[in-house]
Amino acid sequence: MGALLGMSREELLREIRLLLSDGRQFGGADAAVALAREIWWARPLVWFSKIPGGMGALRSWYRSIAMHRSCVAVSCTVPEVTKRV
Numbered sequence: 001m002g003a004l005l006g007m008s009r010e011e012l013l014r015e016i017r018l019l020l021s022d023g024r025q026f027g028g029a030d031a032a033v034a035l036a037r038e039i040w041w042a043r044p045l046v047w048f049s050k051i052p053g054g055m056g057a058l059r060s061w062y063r064s065i066a067m068h069r070s071c072v073a074v075s076c077t078v079p080e081v082t083k084r085v
Helices: 009-014 029-036 040-050 054-068
Strands: 017-019 025-027
Touching: 017 029, 025 029, 029 040, 029 054, 040 054
Parallel strands: none
Antiparallel strands: 017 025
């Protein structure tokens, strides 16, 4: 996926990424809002993003949440499975 988006693994793990079929890509809160446009029950997030300052607040909240989450994939390696004969 990193090659498709032109991003390193570390960049991909920094925030959620959304790649649309037309080639547009979104990250973080922008990806959440773009996805919310496609889900009827998530439309309030789209409406909130259109309020003056709303998108800025969403981006700030997203960054805050992203900074405090733990990412097991970054700190742990997956052990290699050995075949039993």
